[in-house]
Amino acid sequence: MSIGNLSIDDLMDAGLAGNRRALGRLLTMIENGGAPANDIANRSHRAQRGAPVIGITGAPGAGKSTLTGQLLRRLPALGLRPAVIAVDPSSPLTGGAILGDRVRMDDVAGDNGFIRSVATRGHAGGLALSVPGCARLFDAAGFDPVLIETVGVGQVEVDVAGAADTTVVVVNPGWGDAVQANKAGLLEVADVFVINKADRAGANDTRRDLDLMLDLSHVSGLHGEYRPPIVMTTATDGEGIDALWDAVEAHRNYLNHSGELNRRRKKRFRFEVASRMNDQLAEIVATLTDSTIADDDRSPAEVSRELLERMLNPAHERLR
Amino acid sequence: MPADGLNERPIRVVLAKLGLDGHDRGIKIVARILRDAGMEVIYLGLRQTTASIVAAAEEEDADAIGLSMHNAGHLALAPKMLAAMHDADLDIPLIIGGIVPDVDIPVLTDAGVAAILGPGAPAEEVVAAVRNAVSR
Ligand code: B12
Ligand SMILES: Nc1nc2c(ncn2[C@@H]2O[C@H](COP(=O)(O)OP(=O)(O)OP(=O)(O)O)[C@@H](O)[C@H]2O)c(=O)[nH]1
Ligand SMILES: [Mg+2]
Numbered sequence: 516m517s518i519g520n521l522s523i524d525d526l527m528d529a530g531l532a533g534n535r536r537a538l539g540r541l542l543t544m545i546e547n548g549g550a551p552a553n554d555i556a557n558r559s560h561r562a563q564r565g566a567p568v569i570g571i572t573g574a575p576g577a578g579k580s581t582l583t584g585q586l587l588r589r590l591p592a593l594g595l596r597p598a599v600i601a602v603d604p605s606s607p608l609t610g611g612a613i614l615g616d617r618v619r620m621d622d623v624a625g626d627n628g629f630i631r632s633v634a635t636r637g638h639a640g641g642l643a644l645s646v647p648g649c650a651r652l653f654d655a656a657g658f659d660p661v662l663i664e665t666v667g668v669g670q671v672e673v674d675v676a677g678a679a680d681t682t683v684v685v686v687n688p689g690w691g692d693a694v695q696a697n698k699a700g701l702l703e704v705a706d707v708f709v710i711n712k713a714d715r716a717g718a719n720d721t722r723r724d725l726d727l728m729l730d731l732s733h734v735s736g737l738h739g740e741y742r743p744p745i746v747m748t749t750a751t752d753g754e755g756i757d758a759l760w761d762a763v764e765a766h767r768n769y770l771n772h773s774g775e776l777n778r779r780r781k782k783r784f785r786f787e788v789a790s791r792m793n794d795q796l797a798e799i800v801a802t803l804t805d806s807t808i809a810d811d812d813r814s815p816a817e818v819s820r821e822l823l824e825r826m827l828n829p830a831h832e833r834l835r
Numbered sequence: 836m837p838a839d840g841l842n843e844r845p846i847r848v849v850l851a852k853l854g855l856d857g858h859d860r861g862i863k864i865v866a867r868i869l870r871d872a873g874m875e876v877i878y879l880g881l882r883q884t885t886a887s888i889v890a891a892a893e894e895e896d897a898d899a900i901g902l903s904m905h906n907a908g909h910l911a912l913a914p915k916m917l918a919a920m921h922d923a924d925l926d927i928p929l930i931i932g933g934i935v936p937d938v939d940i941p942v943l944t945d946a947g948v949a950a951i952l953g954p955g956a957p958a959e960e961v962v963a964a965v966r967n968a969v970s971r
Contacts, residue, residue, distance in 0.1 A: 517924050517926060519926070535890070535893040535894055536893045536896075536923075536924070536925075538894070539893050539894050539895060539896035540896050542896060543844075543847075543896040547844050605875075606870065606871070606873075609870070609871055609872065609873040610845055610873045611845065611869065611870035611871055611872060611873045611874050611875065611876070612845075612870060612875045612876065613866050613867070613870050613876045613878055614875060614876060614877045614878065614895075615878045615880075617877060617878070617879055617891065618878060618879060618880040621887070629894055630891075630894055631894055631895065632875075632877050632895055634845070634875050
C-alpha cells in the first residue's frame, strides 16, 4: 500500500489494523507536532486499551538496548506483541542524530513487534516530547507492552518515570558506591533495579550498595509497602532476562492490586494537561506585543496574573 | 516545542550493510557525516537482510535507504534490495556506497539506484547525494 496521500482518517484505520507503514507515518506526524499530532493524540486516546508502559533507563552504554532486544525476543512467545520507542540524543549544534539502539535489537520480533527510533530534538530530560503520544498510538494499535528506552542519562533526567507505569533502572558493576546509591534522582524512581553486565567483577558489591540504599528508603518510607527488586543480568547472553520480566510483572501486579496504577495514570494525565496548557499559554504570550506585556510599574508576576484573569473572565475585554 | 534551528523536519535515513560483508568503516563515517549535516540516521549496522531493512524503513518512516557494499555482490544485491522495496510499496530512494566498479554504475542506475558513491567521496558529496535523492 502506498501511503503518500492518505488522510489521517485513512492512516489511523490502516495503522490501528496493524499496517506498519501507516503506523510509521503516524509516528512521524506525532514527532513533527502541531495540529495533526493533536488529532492523532485525540483519536489514540479514544481507542486506548491500557497496555503496560515500561521505561528502561540508565547511564550511556549500561545495556538498555541489549536488554530491550532480549525482551523483544522473548515476549512474543508469551503471546505478547511489544513495541519499543528507543530514544537517542539529537545534536544541539546541527539537530542531527545517530539513532543506534536498533543495532542491539536486530529484527528479532519480526511481525510480532515494532521498533521506532526517536531523536530528542532539543528536549532535555531523557525523552523526546513526542514519546507519550507515540506510546498512546502503540497502545491504541494493540501493542502490549510498550517499552520506552531513554537516552543514556545522568542523575537527574527522570522524565521516563512520568511517562511509564514501571521504571526499570539499569546500572553496571563499579558504577559508584554507597554514596552514589543514596543521592537523589535516578535511583529514587526505580521500580525495578537491573545490575547488567553481571559477568563483570563487582556485581555483588553493587548489589550490596543498592540493597543498603533500599533498606534506608524503607526506613524513611519512600516506597511504602513495595520494595523494588534487584535483578542481575548479562544482557549479551540473555542471562537473567526471565527474572527481569518476572520482576516487571510482579510490579504490574502490585500496581493493579494497590490502586497505584490508577493513581499514576491520573497523575500522568494531570501532568500532561498542565504541560499542554503551559505550551498553549506560552504560544499566546508569544503573540502579544511588547506594549501589552512590558510595564515599568508592574512586575512580571503582576502582569501574568492580570493576563490570566482577563482570559479566565469572559466579561473582561478579550486579550489584545 | 522544538528548540531553535530544529523546527525543520530532519531527513531520516536508514543505513545498513547487507549480508556477510564486514567492511563497516565507510558506513560509520557516512553515518557521522549525515548526522553532522542535521539528518537523523537510523543505523542498522552489519548482517542485515532485505527484509530487515524494509521493515526498519517502514517502522522508521525513512526518507531514504543507504547501503554500503564492498564484497562485489552489488550487481545481485542492489536489484534484490530494490525488488524488496518495490514489493513493499516502499517508494523511497536507494543510495549505495563502497566498491562499485565504474562499468557497473550505469547498470545499477538503470535498475533504479538513485546515487552511487565510491572511495574518497568527500562529505559534501555524500550529503548532496542524499539530499538530492530525497527531494527528487
Ligand atoms: C579496511 C579494509 C578492510 C578491513 C575492514 C575493516 C572494517 N571494519 O571496515 C578488513 C581488514 C577487515 C578487510 C577485510 C576484507 N577485505 Co577489505 N578492504 C579494506 C580497504 C583497504 C579499505 C576500506 C575502507 O574502510 N575504506 C575507508 C572508507 C571510509 O571508505 P569507503 O568504505 O569506500 O566509504 C566511502 C565511500 O565509498 C562512501 N560510502 C560508502 N558507503 C556508503 C554508503 C552510503 C549510503 C553513501 C551515501 C556513501 C557511502 O562514503 C565513504 C566516505 O568517502 C579496501 C580497499 C579500498 N581502497 O577501499 C579493501 C577491500 C574493500 N577489501 C577487499 C577484500 C577482498 C576483503 C576480504 C575479502 C579480504 C580477505 N580475502 O579476507 C576481507 C572480507 C572481510 C568481510 N567479512 O567482509 C576488497 C574488495 C574487492 C571487491 N569488492 O571487489 C577491497 C576493495 C581491497 C581490494 N582492492 O581488493 N578489509
Ligand atoms: N560484558 C557485557 N557487555 C554488555 C552487556 N550488555 C550490554 N553489553 C555491551 O555494552 C555495550 C552497550 O550496550 P547497549 O545495549 O548499546 O547500551 P545502552 O544502554 O543501550 O547504550 P545507549 O543507548 O548508548 O545509552 C555494547 O557493546 C553491548 O554489547 C553485558 O551484560 N555484559
Ligand atoms: Mg541504547
